[in-house]
Amino acid sequence: MVSEQAKVAVFGAGMIGIYVGGLLARDADVALIGRPSMLDALADGVRLTDVDGLDETISGFTRTADPAALAGADLVLVTVKSMQTADAAAAIAAHAPPGALIISLQNGVSNPDVLRAALPGRTVLAGMVPFNVAQRGPAHFHRGTGGGLVVEDSPALAPFEPLIGRSFPLTKSSNIVGVQWGKLLVNLNNAVNALSGVSLAEQLRQRDYRRSWALSVAEGLKLVEAAGITPVDAIAMPLKLMPQIMSLPDALYGYVMAAAGGGKVRVDPHARSSMADDLARGRPTEVDYLQGEVVRLAQRLGRKAPVSARMVQLVKAAEQGAPPIPAKALYAELKAAKRG
């Protein structure tokens, strides 16, 4: 039973955790658990803005590095990067009430299973965040693309639907595996964007970067379908058309995007993928949980995923300091990998 003011703990206060937790703090008792380097700047509240005109400064939430703030939570949102999920699970096991609902709002397809394995007897649901959040200032976070939250359908979600629904369009999905894989295929562009060294908007203006994403999606889509998974579209563009649309010459691509969704497909000029954020901050990336999942799926099916495998190598090199790769060179690398 959830008290009138739900207690929400966000484990991993970064781009997604601060944006989602900040909006929920308008209607709930929210604890943001994260690093002082992120949270110290929020002493006077956090300014949240979005592409649709939101501009609110929100305060009244708890900011802490102490996982003991999980105590008493009705709802725990896990928003750390995938390589930190095991740490999040250990903290939840130690501090969160056994009855708390846990929702992973992470990219990739394996995080909810990592949480479930480490948290037997607890309810863990997979969630999906389609939109981009960028930090525009120490206490300013901006949603730069559109979309609402998707969460695995479960009766355990019911008490929190009004709360979440007040801040985000919320879809409950009975095909969350398809939702996760659909998002993962979109996220194959995270690495392209990270390797490009430019914003998402600028990267998408360059055909050979788009074609690099298209090659990645086409390879991943075949494998996902061969595995019997029905991927769900995560963004306004149908996955099945994505390789063709992304391969269009610039002028035609611009025309299709302007026409798509009545011109409502918007990418903030400053937005970049979360993997580009990681490279910029000198942190390890999630490539093993994105392209790496495609490679592992291919192995399970007795097939190969040379495009994703090459992208893993290129991103690992970038983690070690390799410079950005121009669009033409990246596309040539991936075509060569595909040819074998």
Ligand SMILES: NC(=O)C1=CN([C@@H]2O[C@H](COP(=O)(O)OP(=O)(O)OC[C@H]3O[C@@H](n4cnc5c(N)ncnc54)[C@H](OP(=O)(O)O)[C@@H]3O)[C@@H](O)[C@H]2O)C=CC1
């Ligand atoms: N950014 C985006 O636009 C989107 C991101 N996603 C996904 O959401 C998830 C979160 O991404 P994002 O918000 O960008 O990640 P961030 O790295 O911005 O946020 C996670 C934060 O959690 C902190 N953290 C990690 N472990 C702990 C711990 N044990 N205790 C306290 N704090 C901790 C991290 O600190 P430190 O770095 O110091 O470890 C970091 O500040 C990822 O799976 C990502 O792929 C999904 C959609 C869009």
Ligand SMILES: CC(C)(CO)C(=O)C(=O)O
């Ligand atoms: C929103 C999107 C697809 C691109 O920013 C993303 O999921 C990410 O950056 O991780």
